[in-house]
Amino acid sequence: MVMSMGRDWNSLEELQQEQAAFSKLVHALAGLYFWEVAVSWEFEWAFLVGKKKFHWPMIFYFLGRYFQLFCIIGLLIVVNNTSGNLNCQAIFTFAQLTGQAVIGFASLNLAIRAMVVWYWKRYIVIPLILIILGHWALLMQGVKIQVNSTPQGCAVVDSHSITLPVTFAYTMSLDLCVLLLTTYQLVIVRGRRTQLMNLLFTDGLVYFGFAFLVNLPATIFMFLNLNPFMSVLFGFPTTVVSTVIACRAVRRLSDFATGGIQVSIGQRFTLSTAGFTGKPSGAISKQASGVHVQVDTFSTGDIMTEHKVGSTDPEQGSSVYNPR
Numbered sequence: 001m002v003m004s005m006g007r008d009w010n011s012l013e014e015l016q017q018e019q020a021a022f023s024k025l026v027h028a029l030a031g032l033y034f035w036e037v038a039v040s041w042e043f044e045w046a047f048l049v050g051k052k053k054f055h056w057p058m059i060f061y062f063l064g065r066y067f068q069l070f071c072i073i074g075l076l077i078v079v080n081n082t083s084g085n086l087n088c089q090a091i092f093t094f095a096q097l098t099g100q101a102v103i104g105f106a107s108l109n110l111a112i113r114a115m116v117v118w119y120w121k122r123y124i125v126i127p128l129i130l131i132i133l134g135h136w137a138l139l140m141q142g143v144k145i146q147v148n149s150t151p152q153g154c155a156v157v158d159s160h161s162i163t164l165p166v167t168f169a170y171t172m173s174l175d176l177c178v179l180l181l182t183t184y185q186l187v188i189v190r191g192r193r194t195q196l197m198n199l200l201f202t203d204g205l206v207y208f209g210f211a212f213l214v215n216l217p218a219t220i221f222m223f224l225n226l227n228p229f230m231s232v233l234f235g236f237p238t239t240v241v242s243t244v245i246a247c248r249a250v251r252r253l254s255d256f257a258t259g260g261i262q263v264s265i266g267q268r269f270t271l272s273t274a275g276f277t278g279k280p281s282g283a284i285s286k287q288a289s290g291v292h293v294q295v296d297t298f299s300t301g302d303i304m305t306e307h308k309v310g311s312t313d314p315e316q317g318s319s320v321y322n323p324r
Contacts, residue, residue, distance in 0.1 A: 009230065010227050015155065015227065018227075018233060019155075019229065021233070022229070023079040023080075026072070026075045026236065029072070029236065029237060029240045030075075030076055032244075033069070033072055033240055033243075033244065037065070037069065040247075040248075040251060043251050057112050058250075060108050061109060061250045063101070063105050064102045064109065064247065065243065065247050067098045067101050067102045068098070068102045068240065068243040071094075071095050071098035071099045071102065071239065072240075074092075074094050074098065075236065077091055078092060078095065078154050081154065085149075086149060086154065087149070088147040088148065088149045088154035089146070089147050089148075089149075091154075092145055092154060092156070093143065093145065093147075096143050097143045099236065099239045100139040100143055101139070103139060103167075103238070103239055104135060104136050104139050105246070106211075106245075106246035107132070107171060107174050107175055107178070107242075108132060109246045109249070110178050110204065110246060110249065111132060111178050113178075113182060113249075114128065114178045114181045114182045117186060118181065128177075128181075131174055131177070134170070135170055135171065138163065138167040138170050139167055141163045141167070142163050142164050144163070145232070156229045156231075164222045164231065164232075164235065165219045165222035168215050168222070169219060171215065172215055175208050178204070179204045179207075182204050183204070186201055187201065199253065199256055203248075206245065207246060210241055210242075211238075211242050214234075214237050214238045217234045218234035218237075221234055222235075
């Protein structure tokens with residue numbers, strides 16, 4: 001039994017207070033997330049009616065977005081159950097599984113952006129993939145949770161709090177690594193700031209800042225391990241905030257587009273803007289091989305599917321690569 005400043009964190013009264021607080025927190029964040037889905041539904045609708053071309057990186061956007069929705073629905077069922085007949089273990093395991101998964105999808109959506117701005121170079125992509133696989137291995141370890149059904153509802157018995165703080169620390173390290181890689185390529189290597197660079201840098205910085213703020217209290221309470229309920233109480237806000245910000249970053253980049261034009265990355269690397277694209281920020285210039293639009297943008301869709309191994313390096317080569 002954990003005692004802190006004369007307070008019994010495992011007493012029945014304390015656990016009931018925390019359960020009531022958790023119920024209010026779930027309802028508040030559910031309202032926030034339902035509103036977020038409703039006001040941004042136009043983005044999904046554009047894919048359904050064919051206004052936007054679907055590319056495989058959007059799979060992780062939709063998985064993260066709707067896994068979070070399923071997680072919230074599961075938790076709403078739990079906190080509104082007072083009959084004692086609910087299979088709490090199954091519902092909580094489902095909520096924990098989807099909740100852990102959305103943390104992984106949020107980080108993955110940001111990691112894909114870093115891979116794109118590094119032109120899918122193997123020495124960047126392979127280490128990031130290995131780190132991401134390790135991240136998911138830890139996330140799945142956090143699914144373990146023991147919950148009992150009581151006449152008053154569901155009671156968390158064991159949250160396996162040893163694994164969870166390590167997972168959150170790993171998540172923050174991965175997000176920081178992605179932010180630094182993106183910043184280095186956009187600011188240091190590319191050398192000059194454009195509207196697209198500002199968008200990528202700002203989104204990455206905002207995501208990391210908010211993710212850090214919501215991860216910090218969750219990690220602290222997990223390390224304190226006051227009781228099983230307190231160890232998972234602040235984990236739910238972390239998943240909601242991370243998902244909202246990561247999905248908004250994806251939508252902002254996708255909407256930052258003119259679509260269907262030929263653009264170049266860096267100096268002489270040409271590709272199409274069918275996926276995540278950016279508005280031209282440079283000028284049209286005539287060269288020996290024709291007219292090229294000099295911009296600082298990229299397409300995740302075409303780079304990911306059509307960039308060939310061994311093609312000219314965008315920073316050093318002299319040829320123009322046109323995937324169309």
